[in-house]
Amino acid sequence: xxxxxxxxxxxxxxxxxxxxxxxxxxxxxxxxxxxxxxxxxxxxxxxxxxxxxxxxxxxxxxxxxxxxxxxxxxxxxxxxxxxxxxxxxxxxxxxxxxxxxxxxxxxxxxxxxxxxxxxxxxxxxxxxxxxxxxxxxxxxxxxxxxxxxxxxxxxxxxxxxxxxxxxxxxxxxxxxxxxxxxxxxxxxxxxxxxxxxxxxxxxxxxxxxxxxxxxxxxxxxxxxxxxxxxxxxxxxxxxxxxxxxxxxxxxxxxxxxxxxxxxxxxxxxxxxxxxxxxxxxxxxxxxxxxxxxxxxxxxxxxxxxxxxxxxxxxxxxxxxxxxxxxxxxxxxxxxxxxxxxxxxxxx
Amino acid sequence: xxxxxxxxxxxxxxxxxxxxxxxxxxxxxxxxxxxxxxxxxxxxxxxxxxxxxxxxxxxxxxxxxxxxxxxxxxxxxxxxxxxxxxxxxxxxxxxxxxxxxxxxxxxxxxxxxxxxxxxxxxxxxxxxxxxxxxxxxxxxxxxxxxxxxxxxxxxxxxxxxxxxxxxxxxxxxxxxxxxxxxxxxxxxxxxxxxxxxxxxxxxxxxxxxxxxxxxxxxxxxxxxxxxxxxxxxxxxxxxxxxxxxxxxxxxxxxxxxxxxxxxxxxxxxxxxxxxxxxxxxxxxxxxxxxxxxxxxxxxxxxxxxxxxxxxxxxxxxxxxxxxxxxxxxxxxxxxxxxxxxxxxxxx
Numbered sequence: 001x002x003x004x005x006x007x008x009x010x011x012x013x014x015x016x017x018x019x020x021x022x023x024x025x026x027x028x029x030x031x032x033x034x035x036x037x038x039x040x041x042x043x044x045x046x047x048x049x050x051x052x053x054x055x056x057x058x059x060x061x062x063x064x065x066x067x068x069x070x071x072x073x074x075x076x077x078x079x080x081x082x083x084x085x086x087x088x089x090x091x092x093x094x095x096x097x098x099x100x101x102x103x104x105x106x107x108x109x110x111x112x113x114x115x116x117x118x119x120x121x122x123x124x125x126x127x128x129x130x131x132x133x134x135x136x137x138x139x140x141x142x143x144x145x146x147x148x149x150x151x152x153x154x155x156x157x158x159x160x161x162x163x164x165x166x167x168x169x170x171x172x173x174x175x176x177x178x179x180x181x182x183x184x185x186x187x188x189x190x191x192x193x194x195x196x197x198x199x200x201x202x203x204x205x206x207x208x209x210x211x212x213x214x215x216x217x218x219x220x221x222x223x224x225x226x227x228x229x230x231x232x233x234x235x236x237x238x239x240x241x242x243x244x245x246x247x248x249x250x251x252x253x254x255x256x257x258x259x260x261x262x263x264x265x266x267x268x269x270x271x272x273x274x275x276x277x278x279x280x281x282x283x284x285x286x287x288x289x290x291x292x293x294x295x296x297x298x299x300x301x302x303x304x305x306x307x308x309x310x311x312x313x314x315x316x317x318x319x320x321x322x323x324x325x326x327x328x329x330x331x332x333x334x335x336x337x338x339x340x341x342x343x344x345x346x347x
Numbered sequence: 348x349x350x351x352x353x354x355x356x357x358x359x360x361x362x363x364x365x366x367x368x369x370x371x372x373x374x375x376x377x378x379x380x381x382x383x384x385x386x387x388x389x390x391x392x393x394x395x396x397x398x399x400x401x402x403x404x405x406x407x408x409x410x411x412x413x414x415x416x417x418x419x420x421x422x423x424x425x426x427x428x429x430x431x432x433x434x435x436x437x438x439x440x441x442x443x444x445x446x447x448x449x450x451x452x453x454x455x456x457x458x459x460x461x462x463x464x465x466x467x468x469x470x471x472x473x474x475x476x477x478x479x480x481x482x483x484x485x486x487x488x489x490x491x492x493x494x495x496x497x498x499x500x501x502x503x504x505x506x507x508x509x510x511x512x513x514x515x516x517x518x519x520x521x522x523x524x525x526x527x528x529x530x531x532x533x534x535x536x537x538x539x540x541x542x543x544x545x546x547x548x549x550x551x552x553x554x555x556x557x558x559x560x561x562x563x564x565x566x567x568x569x570x571x572x573x574x575x576x577x578x579x580x581x582x583x584x585x586x587x588x589x590x591x592x593x594x595x596x597x598x599x600x601x602x603x604x605x606x607x608x609x610x611x612x613x614x615x616x617x618x619x620x621x622x623x624x625x626x627x628x629x630x631x632x633x634x635x636x637x638x639x640x641x642x643x644x645x646x647x648x649x650x651x652x653x654x655x656x657x658x659x660x661x662x663x664x665x666x667x668x669x670x671x672x673x674x675x676x677x678x679x680x681x682x683x684x685x686x687x688x689x690x691x692x693x694x
Contacts, residue, residue: 019594019669023493082497082520089446089487094438096445098629102436140436146370150429173429247366261669265624268615277612280664281628282445317627322366322608 001058001077009054014047014343015262024051025070025078030085032067034305035313040086042256045345049302056304066305097285099140101133107168108136114191115161119183121291126226126339126347127159127181128291128314130253137285138222138251138318139165145320147220147249148172154214154242156206156223156235163188167197176200176214206238207334215330218242222251224286224316227258228341232267234334240274240323241330248323250276253286255316258345275325285318291346299345314346348405348424356401361394361690362609371398372417372425377432379414381652382660387433389603392692396649403651413652444632446487448480454515455483461538462508466530468638473573473686473694474506474528475638475661477600484632485569485598485665486512492667494567494596495519501561501589503553503570503582510535514544523547523561553585554681562677565589569598571633571663574605575688579614581681587621587670588677595670597623600633602663605692622672632665638693646692661693 003018010016020043027040041048055061060074070078078084090096101108112132121127130138139162142148148166152174155163163177177199179185185201192199204210221242225235232254239250254264271278290309294300339347350365357363367390374387388395402408407421417425425431437443448455459479468474477485486509489495495513499521502510510524524546526532532548539546551557568589572582579601586597601611618625637656641647686694 015671017594017669017671019493019596022594026493084496084518086493087450087490087496089449089451089484089491091438091441091445091447092449093440094445098438098441098443098445099436100438102439103434104436137436143434144436146366146373146433149431149434171431247364247369249366261624261626262671264626265619265671268625269619272612272616272619277608278615278625278628279608279611280630281625283627322364324362324364324609324612 001060003081006051006054010047010050013050014044015260016043016047016051020047021051022081022083024048025074025083026086028061028068028070028074029078029083032069034068034303034307035309035311037068038257039313039315044260044343045257045299046302046343047260049299049304052304063305066307068305097137097282099137099144101136101140104136104140107165110168111136111165114164114195117187118161119181119187121159121293122181123293123296125181128288128346129159129161130224130286130288131312134286135160135162135165138162139169141318141320142166142220142222142251143169143171145249151219152217154178154218154221154239156221156239156242158188159184160224161188162222163199164191164197167192167199168195174200176202176218178202178204178206180205206234207338209330209333210238210241215241216244218248219244220249220251224253226339226347227255228339228344228347229263229266230334230341231338232263233270234338236267236270237274237330237332240276240327243323243327245326246324250321250323252319253316254319255314257314257316258343260343263343271321274327276321276323278319278321280318280320282318284315286316287312288314297346298340348407350428353398353401357394357397360397361391362607363390363394363398367394368398369428369430371395372421372430373433375408375415375417375421376425376430379416381415381650381654382656382658384415385604386660386662391607391690392604392646393649393690394607396646396651399651410652413654415652444484444629446484446491448483448487451483451487454512457515458483458512461511461542464534465508466528466534468506468640469528470640470643470694472528475635475693476506476508477571477633477635478659481633482507482509482512485509486516488665488667489513489567489569489598490516490518492596498566499564501525501565501568501586503568503586503589505535506531507571508535509569510546511538511544514539514546515542521547523549523565525549525551525553527552553581554685556678556680557585557588562588563591565595566591567596567598571600573686574602575686575691576610576613577681577688578685579610580617581685583614583617584621584677584679587623587674590670590674592673593671597668597670599666600663601666602661604661604663605690607690610690618668621674623668623670625666625668627665627667629665631662633663634659635661644693645687
């Protein structure tokens with residue numbers, strides 16, 4: 001049994017490297033919880049399920065009492081490749097994000113009170129929001145980088161409630177939110193009025209170009225795109241078109257759970273072509289609250305063990321970019337479903 | 348006085364955006380030490396000196412008792428643009444790097460004893476090494492990502508002594524070092540023999556392609572390139588050519604002190620063209636020990652205040668990449684000086 005045979009087998013359906021298989025085996029030596037394995041493996045869920053199938057056919061993995069593990073034969077294979085459990089050096093204080101909320105306690109307290117009444121995530125718009133702390137940390141990151149204070153901020157899709165956290169700091173010159181979901185728009189509007197945050201709330205479907213008055217109008221955008229390649233391009237193309245020009249900044253999340261590194265590469269190319277440069281990629285910065293529709297998401301039927309996750313397993317990297325040139329026109333209309341491609345797992 | 352006029356003036360010599368000027372003004376509101384301002388401003392030193400000149404001509408900045416500051420007029424301008432001091436949320440435990448050395452104490456202790464006798468940085472090869480903790484953190488990062496244990500590692504240029512720290516962990520399958528500096532090669536060779544680390548030490552000038560037997564031979568590379576565009580391409584091109592193929596990983600430092608974001612963009616394009624994808628960009632991960640030749644470095648004469656830095660001011664982002672395709676042949680020979688271009692400051 002050689003790892004490259006597994007690569008060849010799985011590659012017929014998904015982009016995968018020998019390194020990915022190593023990482024999956026390493027994850028299986030680290031945890032027996034399927035969701036932790038998915039979290040640690042850093043390959044798309046759908047690809048991991050396909051690898052699992054191939055490993056199972058060869059008798060290398062097994063499920064027992066809803067726990068996943070390598071068989072004796074699987075362990076032997078892993079060891080023959082010098083694969084070992086994942087060794088973590090993640091900072092205990094900031095959990096690897098590099099920043100903390102020290103100094104933001106008042107905003108934190110108010111934000112968490114407000115968020116208690118937020119609308120629940122729904123599948124219709126591929127929603128799934130991040131931990132409240134992470135929403136606040138995104139705002140802290142923008143502030144530290146000089147992209148919040150005195151700056152005009154556009155939030156494209158806001159089930160994470162970034163606009164409210166940003167508004168509560170009181171330092172942004174303007175906060176505008178676009179979303180397609182009336183529940184969210186109403187919630188943000190109500191909070192903004194009660195708290196006097198002055199957030200502009202606009203209904204918009206990102207499959208269509210931004211209204212003229214929002215193009216080239218902002219210093220900073222933040223968004224958490226849907227993960228299909230078409231969806232990513234739609235969200236990021238609109239976002240870039242909202243920026244004033246050179247020196248404007250953008251923030252977005254990109255996951256490994258539903259996007260292969262091949263997709264990452266396509267997105268990086270797309271950003272460079274549109275005149276941006278990537279300044280930061282912070283792995284696992286974003287951690288998501290488990291959403292209520294997990295059993296109806298498209299990858300559920302392929303999972304080797306059907307259990308509800310008890311802890312955070314869905315994470316994404318936080319990207320930051322700066323624009324060096326003009327983003328150019330953004331006129332494409334994306335018809336139909338932009339949430340789904342062969343790597344997506346939660347749509 | 349408008350910021351865009353300053354941009355136009357400075358742009359004749361350096362790539363700069365209004366955002367960069369804002370950041371410089373913000374840095375000048377945060378510290379009166381020229382080296383801290385350089386550290387915080389995140390623009391090339393040479394560009395900052397040019398901005399300083401333009402600000403000085405307009406009476407917006409001044410030097411007094413070797414301290415830099417905005418004049419009353421400068422402060423007024425900054426405030427009219429809603430510019431304020433830089434707000435930091437950097438984690439106090441990991442200093443923003445996301446990882447710590449917890450669990451690596453034995454390696455840390457031995458490495459620091461060994462490093463006491465290291466060769467000093469010299470200008471001939473544009474040397475300047477990182478803090479000992481950061482060398483160890485680079486190794487921890489590679490370990491965590493699965494790029495050290497059981498893997499074959501190539502270090503291209505090693506005044507940072509990464510090979511020794513990696514060797515001391517005892518988990519790498521192979522550690523090979525290339526350098527041009529006989530002092531370093533001898534030092535690493537001697538340590539390797541004393542400590543039984545089994546490091547391979549090879550003399551090589553990176554202006555020339557790698558020897559055949561080192562091409563397509565490694566799982567992981569790590570390097571800290573010289574900062575000219577030609578130098579970056581030479582170091583990274585050689586590094587990529589050493590990798591086995593898809594799934595192999597690479598680590599390198601890229602600074603803002605001697606590289607504009609335009610140069611960053613060119614390097615990102617170069618990496619994507621060579622079949623790589625960028626997986627991590629960790630800002631200010633690398634912190635450098637002040638080198639002894641600071642007063643003869645090429646930017647010295649342009650500095651508004653000639654003082655020797657007392658603290659760390661030179662930092663770089665840590666990049667990580669993975670190879671998705673084949674890097675292709677790397678046959679170019681780089682003649683002459685590869686250390687210098689118009690943005691470099693330390694050559």
